[in-house]
């Protein structure tokens with residue numbers, strides 16, 4: 001039996017569509033047009049998700065395969081996996097994309113495992129090989145500064161996609177499509193998970209993914225105490241604080257600040273990088289920056305090469321001086 005369509009997993013937060021769903025839709029639409037096929041959205045939500053199912057159509061889905069039940073206001077990975085496996089078996093898409101969010105990353109490998117399919121994680125771009133009608137999945141390779149092109153030997157071709165990599169699909173209010181309720185037996189609604197309580201995490205002062213100015217630090221800062229100076233600079237500039245993966249793993253700052261393939265994707269107008277080498281795993285998370293300023297002792301560091309303004313020097317001297325200077329300028333501004 002043949003496979004047809006480009007499908008996405010449309011993520012429901014319990015209250016609304018996760019914005020990454022619209023990013024996946026824009027890329028699914030582009031791929032579907034190249035393959036001359038339809039776009040499917042696999043959507044699991046509580047009945048309040050009806051409007052969101054319409055939103056998916058307005059943003060590019062031709063068919064929304066919708067499993068709706070009160071139980072789905074909570075995320076239950078065993079249950080959601082079973083439903084998605086059944087959706088794949090019923091709809092047989094050629095391509096299936098998941099967001100690389102916590103939920104997407106929990107579900108994609110489980111679905112791939114159940115169906116014995118290949119899965120490419122954390123893609124940042126796709127191409128279609130027109131001869132073979134194959135999805136070429138592009139992502140930074142492990143440890144090296146190269147982009148790997150990966151193809152799946154199984155179908156559907158499955159990949160996860162970093163949030164913030166693709167633009168959000170624009171709404172076309174007149175767009176028509178079909179919402180297909182997905183039938184479920186009572187027996188299929190059983191889960192081994194019981195949600196006992198739900199706690200909202202406090203939001204950071206400035207959302208990194210939306211920040212216009214980012215001050216980011218790497219291992220070159222030398223210590224947590226020194227890294228904390230970035231928060232002082234950020235407050236002065238109205239900026240958000242970003243970090244490389246090693247400094248998060250050293251415990252200098254929480255992983256919410258991580259930029260890169262394992263962290264967040266950002267697109268600031270101004271990115272100031274202190275003691276950051278600029279490895280590809282970090283830089284793929286910095287999309288379309290307006291201006292990059294780098295401070296590093298090594299002029300050959302990749303971030304120094306990429307920066308519009310590259311300052312060769314010791315961050316431990318430059319950062320305090322910069323903070324002092326901005327404070328002085330602000331003081332002068334307030335006095336006049």
Ligand SMILES: Cc1cc2nc3c(=O)[nH]c(=O)nc-3n(C[C@H](O)[C@H](O)[C@H](O)COP(=O)(O)OP(=O)(O)OC[C@H]3O[C@@H](n4cnc5c(N)ncnc54)[C@H](O)[C@@H]3O)c2cc1C
Pocket residue numbers: 142143217218219220221243244245246247258259260261262263274275276277278279280281282285295296297298301313314315316
């Ligand atoms: C699968 C995988 C996923 C990954 N995901 C991510 C990710 O999402 N995000 C991420 O950031 N990394 C990620 N990494 C790690 C990544 O490859 C790099 O190792 C990391 O980004 C380097 O961090 P860094 O620049 O802080 O440290 P380093 O590479 O150690 O660089 C420190 C820099 O500071 C400079 N320096 C040292 N002392 C001073 C000083 N006193 N003053 C000024 N400059 C100084 C040095 O010259 C150097 O350039 C990943 C790696 C793998 C394998």
